[in-house]
Amino acid sequence: MSAINAEPLRRDIEHRARADARHDLIFRLLLRLCALLVLATLLGAALSTLWGGRDVLFKDGFHFLFSSDWNPVEDQYGALAPIVGTLVTSLIALVLAVPVSFGIALFLTEIAPSWMRGPVATAIELLAGIPSIIYGMWGLFVFVPFMASIEPWMNDTLGNIPLIGQLFQGPPLGLGLLTAGVVLAVMILPFISSVMREVFQTVPARLKESSYALGSTKWEVVWDIVLPYTRSAVIGGIFLGLGRALGETMAVTFVLGNSYNITSSLLMPGTSISSSIANEFNEAVGLHRSALIALGFLLFVVTFIVLLIARLMLRQLARREGR
The missing domain is CATH 1.20.5 (Single alpha-helices involved in coiled-coils or other helix-helix interfaces)
Incomplete structure (x- = not known):
């Protein structure tokens, strides 16, 4: 049964x-x-x-990549100036935004009182939700006049420093690579700081308390405990902000100046891949349109290379930590 x-x-x-x-x-x-x-x-x-973009890429090939000529009237196109502008403005944004984001994240997780952490973190996250065109308008109407007022001082002081002086020489236009880089830094700062704050909060409290008990200062705890524990995630957040800066369009278009001349000065106008496409695509026909679409493909390639470098760095760090 x-x-x-x-x-x-x-x-x-x-x-x-x-x-x-x-x-x-x-x-x-x-x-x-x-x-x-x-x-x-x-x-x-x-x-x-x-x-x-095959008409330009297959016709001109490497000449399109390494030429700075851009003349739609004569159908002469070179991508070097937009590529240089994209990389320079993104690098400036990264150099300015990473230390500030690091300081904000450490302040919110290690120093700020509990009543302050919530409102400040919410304000930072709200900055990430502001449309890029708003940043562009703010940059054009507020920050560009400010830069035009301080660029003569930069020209007279920083412009006389050997080696780096030529980076700060130029007319006080306000529009330029440096201005665009600062606006991009303000844009990517919320993304990087939010990622850093979240990963800093994942550090076990017992590790930090043990370090404090051994007599470590707050800086030593951050440098020897927090950063090693979150190194991979911090680098990932930085490259996330870099990817955001590489593809930004409207904010850069407003303040970059849209010039295809390559100069050594950060105060001079320049252009980027995204701003070139945004400015000229509506009126482009024939080979001109093909060149702009080819710029879009190059932006894909540049972003892919940056992300690939990030992945290789994270993998190398993971191997070292495994040892």
């Missing part, structure tokens, strides 16, 4: 096991489809820009 009663139970268990295996397979296939959809979308966008 017991064997007869056990048979339906055994069948029910086997049926549930098969159903669970089938549901698990469906779940894995759905997740894999989502991942492949992202890759297909990215690959499709890259291939479409490559195909759209």
